[in-house]
Amino acid sequence: QVQLVESGGGVVQAGGSLRLSCAASGQTFGSYHMGWFRQVPGKEREFVAAINRITGSTYYADSVKGRFTISRDNAKNTGNLQANSLKPEDTAVYYCAAGRGVYLSRTSSYAYWGQGTQVTVSS
Numbered sequence: 001q002v003q004l005v006e007s008g009g010g011v012v013q014a015g016g017s018l019r020l021s022c023a024a025s026g027q028t029f030g031s032y033h034m035g036w037f038r039q040v041p042g043k044e045r046e047f048v049a050a051i052n053r054i055t056g057s058t059y060y061a062d063s064v065k066g067r068f069t070i071s072r073d074n075a076k077n078t079g080n081l082q083a084n085s086l087k088p089e090d091t092a093v094y095y096c097a098a099g100r101g102v103y104l105s106r107t108s109s110y111a112y113w114g115q116g117t118q119v120t121v122s123s
Helices: none
Strands: 002-007 010-013 018-026 033-039 046-051 058-060 068-073 078-083 092-099 117-122
Touching: 002 092, 018 033, 018 092, 018 117, 033 068, 033 078, 046 068, 046 078, 058 068, 078 092
Parallel strands: 010 117
Antiparallel strands: 002 018, 018 078, 033 046, 033 092, 046 058, 068 078, 092 117
């Protein structure tokens, strides 16, 4: 079991930045891939970014590539998502996830989820 708690969401103007954090407890966080997803009401949860537990390789949705950066610190059991140049369309609830699935962009690859943190970008 892994428990995940996100923090760092808030309200920011377009062009601004936020740093989302994910604190993990329970089993060894480093043994899981980590992903960030987001969801707006009435839509499916969508992939934002992921980091491979073995290689450290990172993956991004096209919509955030070049603006967002995912990172993790296994020694501290934490993960982060640095979101820069935010746009109103980035407004969503952001979720941290941990899992061992093959396809890191799919929600089905993740067994553990946080409760989410709201990000609102005003124009």
